[in-house]
Amino acid sequence: MTADSGAGQTLDVVVMSHRPEVREAVMSAVGRRPARDVPRLRWTEADGIGDVLGAADGGRLDLAVLDGEAQPTGGMGVCRQLKNERDDPAPVIVVVRREDDRWLATWSQADAVLVQPLDPVTAARTVADVLRAGNPVPATRG
Numbered sequence: 782m783t784a785d786s787g788a789g790q791t792l793d794v795v796v797m798s799h800r801p802e803v804r805e806a807v808m809s810a811v812g813r814r815p816a817r818d819v820p821r822l823r824w825t826e827a828d829g830i831g832d833v834l835g836a837a838d839g840g841r842l843d844l845a846v847l848d849g850e851a852q853p854t855g856g857m858g859v860c861r862q863l864k865n866e867r868d869d870p871a872p873v874i875v876v877v878r879r880e881d882d883r884w885l886a887t888w889s890q891a892d893a894v895l896v897q898p899l900d901p902v903t904a905a906r907t908v909a910d911v912l913r914a915g916n917p918v919p920a921t922r923g
Contacts, residue, residue, distance in 0.1 A: 790820035796847075797832065799848070799851050804826045810904035815905035816909035834863075843871055849878070850877070857891070860873045860891050872892040875895075876897060893910070
């Protein structure tokens with residue numbers, strides 16, 4: 782991608798946690814445009830697995846950011862389900878509370894891991910890097 786190559790495009794990002802403050806922290810840290818060469822993000826908040834799977838099934842998922850400690854279904858389990866049950870799964874970032882939990886997120890097949898408390902520079906860079914690696918185009922609307 783070149784600078785401002787994402788102009789005019791929007792990517793759909795689902796952020797899942799049963800805790801609204803975690804969803805808000807992720808959206809606030811990353812923002813609507815994590816880098817100049819990445820399209821704008823349209824955030825959708827999900828408080829459970831059903832919303833994430835619905836977005837994936839409906840073609841409205843370009844990236845998922847999942848709370849690894851969400852209740853009742855944790856983001857690591859949701860990530861593993863997306864990665865193993867979809868032919869072409871969207872990239873997934875798992876948010877963990879402890880540095881020592883990175884290995885669990887790796888087990889879940891996450892494309893990247895963020896550790897709380899979120900650093901806005903690291904969070905935005907991680908999201909941009911994951912999106913660049915997948916060269917996403919906006920999900921088909923249907």
